[in-house]
Each structure stands twice: as C-alpha cells, then as structure tokens.
Amino acid sequence: MTFIALLRHGQSQWNLENRFTGWVDVDLTPEGEAQARRSGVLLADSGVPFDKLYTSVQTRAIRTGNLALDAAKLAWLPVERSWRLNERHYGALTGLNKAETAAKHGDAQVTVWRRSYDVPPPPLDGGEFDLSNDRRYAGVDVPKTESLKLTLERVLPYWDERIAPDLSAGKNLIIAAHGNSLRAIMKHLFGVADDQIVHVEMPTGNPLLIELDASLKPKSARYLDASRAETLPASPA
Numbered sequence: 001m002t003f004i005a006l007l008r009h010g011q012s013q014w015n016l017e018n019r020f021t022g023w024v025d026v027d028l029t030p031e032g033e034a035q036a037r038r039s040g041v042l043l044a045d046s047g048v049p050f051d052k053l054y055t056s057v058q059t060r061a062i063r064t065g066n067l068a069l070d071a072a073k074l075a076w077l078p079v080e081r082s083w084r085l086n087e088r089h090y091g092a093l094t095g096l097n098k099a100e101t102a103a104k105h106g107d108a109q110v111t112v113w114r115r116s117y118d119v120p121p122p123p124l125d126g127g128e129f130d131l132s133n134d135r136r137y138a139g140v141d142v143p144k145t146e147s148l149k150l151t152l153e154r155v156l157p158y159w160d161e162r163i164a165p166d167l168s169a170g171k172n173l174i175i176a177a178h179g180n181s182l183r184a185i186m187k188h189l190f191g192v193a194d195d196q197i198v199h200v201e202m203p204t205g206n207p208l209l210i211e212l213d214a215s216l217k218p219k220s221a222r223y224l225d226a227s228r229a230e231t232l233p234a235s236p237a
C-alpha cells in the first residue's frame with residue numbers, strides 16, 4: 001500500500017486578510033507557521049514512512065513543507081518543486097478582498113468564480129500582480145487567469161510524469177501545495193464530477209492522508225486533525 005498526504009499551506013497573510021491570492025507570493029502568518037509544525041507532528045504520528053516532499057514554487061507552500069518536515073524530524077527528505085503545483089491563478093480578482101467582492105458582484109457570482117469547475121475569473125491585465133517577468137517563471141507561460149479545470153490541466157502532466165510514477169514505485173509522498181491545486185488533485189483522485197467539485201473544500205495546515213491501491217485509487221482517506229476536517233468527496237471512484 002502507498003500513501004499520499006495532501007497538505008494545504010498554513011494560514012497566509014492574505015488568508016487572514018480574506019484576499020484573493022493565487023500566484024502572489026504571500027508568506028505564512030505565525031498561526032500558519034504553527035499549523036505547519038502541527039501538521040508535521042501529525043504526519044509523524046501517522047506512522048507512515050514518508051519518502052519525498054513535493055511543493056509548488058510559492059513561499060507559503062515551501063515553508064509549510066519545510067516546517068512540517070522539521071517537526072516530523074524528516075528535514076533530510078528529498079524535495080521537488082514545480083510551478084505546476086502553484087495555486088490557481090485568480091486573474092483580475094487577485095489582491096481583492098473576498099467579502100468586498102461578494103458585496104459588489106453578489107455571492108452567487110463569487111461562488112462561480114471561486115468554486116465552479118470551468119469558469120475562470122476575468123483575466124489579469126498587467127499591474128503589480130503580473131508575475132510574467134519573475135525569473136522563477138522563466139520559460140513558463142504565466143497564466144492571466146485560471147479556472148479549476150485549467151489548473152487541473154497544468155497539474156495533471158506533472159502528476160502523470162513525476163508524482164504517479166513515484167507512487168507506483170511504492171514511495172509515500174507529501175504534497176505541500178494550495179487550496180485549489182490540491183482540489184484539482186482531489187478531483188482527479190476521487191473522480192469527483194464537474195458539478196460536485198463546488199462542494200470540496202480543503203482546510204489550511206491539516207494533512208489529508210490518503211491510502212492508495214495499486215492502480216492509485218483511494219482506499220481510505222482522513223484528515224489528520226479531525227477537529228478541523230472538511231467533508232470528503234462522497235465515493236472514491
């Protein structure tokens with residue numbers, strides 16, 4: 001049996017301020033750092049011998065992974081990072097306050113932008129949150145906006161080429177990433193229907209430990225901090 005732990009970064013400064021973040025490189029709050037350390041203790045307590053950490057190239061996920069590994073006494077684990085595990089790009093919503101945006105455009109529209117499968121927010125048109133010249137993205141066609149579908153379409157090649165082969169080889173993995181890149185992975189793993197993914201949420205800093213069978217289908221799944229768990233997809237495919 002093989003295990004994968006999906007770990008959304010701990011609370012970030014813009015989680016705290018309730019702002020759309022996406023690809024902006026916002027750091028953890030002290031509470032987020034504590035959640036990351038606590039995640040490491042929970043991962044160690046699970047008894048799973050983890051072999052490798054995957055992260056995005058965003059500071060909040062990188063630091064969450066590092067703090068969790070430190071707390072689990074696993075700072076020696078190999079780490080691989082990819083922009084393909086980045087948060088979904090929030091387009092022109094980036095930087096805006098979520099409650100103010102709902103007051104302006106209505107809750108229904110904001111739910112479509114935040115949780116629908118294939119409706120991207122309006123595109124970002126330059127400005128301070130345009131990261132196309134950030135050297136960490138050299139050679140990457142930095143998106144101007146992404147739906148969850150577009151996010152899954154750029155996560156999946158990395159899953160197929162790097163992550164799935166490790167799992168098939170029997171490696172137990174931790175993926176430290178983001179609410180929506182991890183929702184994309186959950187959709188893929190659990191076979192969640194397009195119109196049901198709206199109901200899937202992932203809490204910050206709470207590892208979701210999934211046991212996979214030989215064909216990489218979930219056999220069981222549980223949040224390691226049960227007191228902050230979200231509902232899991234109804235029936236694993």
Ligand SMILES: O=C(O)[C@H](O)COP(=O)(O)O
Binds near residue numbers: 019090179
């Ligand atoms: O990018 C963000 O704003 C958050 O990390 C995820 O936000 P969401 O819950 O609005 O998808």
